[in-house]
Structures are given as C-alpha cells and as structure tokens.
Amino acid sequence: GAVVSQHPSWVICKSGTSVKIECRSLDFQATTMFWYRQFPKQSLMLMATSNEGSKATYEQGVEKDKFLINHASLTLSTLTVTSAHPEDSSFYICSATRPGLAGKTDTQYFGPGTRLTVL
Amino acid sequence: AQTVTQSQPEMSVQEAETVTLSCTYDTSESDYYLFWYKQPPSRQMILVIRQEAYKQQNATENRFSVNFQKAAKSFSLKISDSQLGDAAMYFCAYRSADFGNEKLTFGTGTRLTIIP
Numbered sequence: 194g195a196v197v198s199q200h201p202s203w204v205i206c207k208s209g210t211s212v213k214i215e216c217r218s219l220d221f222q223a224t225t226m227f228w229y230r231q232f233p234k235q236s237l238m239l240m241a242t243s244n245e246g247s248k249a250t251y252e253q254g255v256e257k258d259k260f261l262i263n264h265a266s267l268t269l270s271t272l273t274v275t276s277a278h279p280e281d282s283s284f285y286i287c288s289a290t291r292p293g294l295a296g297k298t299d300t301q302y303f304g305p306g307t308r309l310t311v312l
Numbered sequence: 313a314q315t316v317t318q319s320q321p322e323m324s325v326q327e328a329e330t331v332t333l334s335c336t337y338d339t340s341e342s343d344y345y346l347f348w349y350k351q352p353p354s355r356q357m358i359l360v361i362r363q364e365a366y367k368q369q370n371a372t373e374n375r376f377s378v379n380f381q382k383a384a385k386s387f388s389l390k391i392s393d394s395q396l397g398d399a400a401m402y403f404c405a406y407r408s409a410d411f412g413n414e415k416l417t418f419g420t421g422t423r424l425t426i427i428p
Contacts, residue, residue: 225414236403236418237357284355290414301407301416303349303357 196220197289199304206277207312214272214307216287222267223289227301228260231284243270277311284308314339314406318419325394326427332379333389333422335404343409346380346387347416352400360402363387365409391424399426 196219206212216226224245229237241262242250249262259281261273270289274281286306293299315338325331337346348360363371363380370378375392391398404419 227415231355236420237416239415239417242415286355286357288357288416299414300359300362301414302359305354305356 197287197302197304199285199287199307201307202305203308203310205310205312208278209276211273211275212277212309214274214285214287214309216270216272216289216304218268218289218291218302221289221291223270223291224267225290226264226270227288227290228262228270228272229286229288231286231306233284237286240272274309277309279311282309282311314341314344314408314417316404316406316417316419318404318422320422321420322423322425324425324427325391327394327396329394330390330392331394331424333391333402333404333424335387335389335419337385337387337404337406339385339406341408341410345407345409346378347405347407348376348378348387348389349403349405349418350398350400351403351421352397357403361389394426396426396428399424 198217200215226243228240231237239252240255243262243264245264245267251257264270284306287304288301290299290301317336344365346363350358350360361373361376377390379388401421403421405416407416
C-alpha cells in the first residue's frame with residue numbers, strides 16, 4: 194500500500210524556537226497534501242491544504258505566519274512552527290492524496306504523525 | 313459547511329462478537345464520499361472502508377461493512393467477529409466529490425474496546 198512518512202516522529206524544543214516537520218509520500222506523487230493537528234483524545238482538525246508549487250490554503254483560525262507550509266515537490270511538504278510556544282504542543286499529522294488509477298477515486302494516506310512538545 | 317457527528321464516545325464488545333458504530337452527517341451536496349478510519353494506539357490513521365454516495369450498495373471489506381442510508385444521512389460501521397486488534401479510535405469522515413476539494417471532515421471519534 195501507499196506509504197507516507199513524517200520526520201521527526203517526536204521533537205522537544207524550547208519556547209521561541211522554530212521546528213520543521215517533513216511529510217513525504219514514498220511511493221507516489223502527491224499534488225495535494227494536508228496538515229492536521231490532533232489534541233489528546235480529540236479528533237483531527239485540518240490546519241491547511243498544501244498544493245505543490247502554490248501557496249497553502251489555511252483553515253479559518255490558523256495563523257499562516259506561525260505555521261509555514263512549503264510544498265516544494267510532488268513528494269515533500271514541510272510544516273514549520275515558528276516561534277513555538279507551549280500551546281503549540283500537539284500531535285501533527287500529514288496526509289497525501291494518491292491519484293486514483295484506472296478511473297478509481299483518489300485516496301488519502303496518512304503519515305504516522307509528529308509529537309511536538311514545547312517547553 | 314459539512315458536519316460529521318459520532319454520538320458514541322466509547323463502545324465495547326466481546327471478542328468474536330459484532331459491534332456497530334454510528335455516524336451521521338450533514339451536507340447539502342448530492343455527491344460525496346464517506347470513510348471510516350481507525351487510529352490504534354500507535355496513532356497511525358488507517359483507512360478501514362469507504363463509500364461513494366452515488367452507490368446504493370453498501371461497501372464491505374472482509375469483517376467490516378457499512379450501512380449507508382443516504383436519505384437519513386447515516387453511515388454506520390459494523391465490525392463482525394471482533395478481534396483484539398480492532399481496539400482503536402474509529403473516526404467517521406466526509407469528503408466532497410467536487411474536483412480539487414479533497415479535504416476530510418472528521419467526526420469526534422468512538423473509542424472501541426475489545427473485551428477478551
């Protein structure tokens with residue numbers, strides 16, 4: 194099956210620093226990737242839609258200057274949390290859309306997530 | 313905007329028994345997709361089953377099947393012969409069929425416990 198990786202799987206940083214999270218589609222090209230945030234025991238909340246070669250589309254309430262998204266290639270999207278603060282601590286999950294084959298609908302595959310802790 | 317509601321925060325079932333997880337949604341669109349995702353303790357989201365709204369036939373994947381009632385906007389998941397590995401959070405999700413609008417809207421999830 195399709196594989197999406199995320200790196201790092203967990204990161205601890207000091208308040209005020211920036212952290213970059215990578216999302217890669219390993220065996221397919223993804224024109225669209227998504228970034229989600231998940232708080233403990235809660236659902237996934239979409240943060241932004243990342244399209245290769247264009248600016249990301251952010252959901253309402255998500256600060257685009259704080260959560261920088263770059264989709265530089267068809268297999269890589271990055272999320273940078275700038276000037277991180279303790280309230281940014283969360284589980285961040287990416288997903289990538291694999292185009293459908295032979296008339297089938299595309300499918301969204303998820304990365305394993307990144308746990309960010311800001312001290 | 314579309315909404316997805318899962319009214320059962322927690323469910324439990326005896327191993328080898330059958331359990332049904334509920335999901336309702338609200339949309340004004342006529343064509344869309346519905347999904348059930350599983351999130352085990354590893355937190356890796358795994359696609360369990362999907363349903364195209366234009367299809368009347370309910371989707372099935374081995375022990376997993378859905379009861380899709382389009383008029384009622386209901387999309388329940390039935391797990392037959394429950395196994396210990398089925399223990400996880402289950403999320404119902406909605407996606408528009410509009411080209412270029414692939415984002416998923418998730419429900420709040422149901423935590424399923426399997427009793428040995």
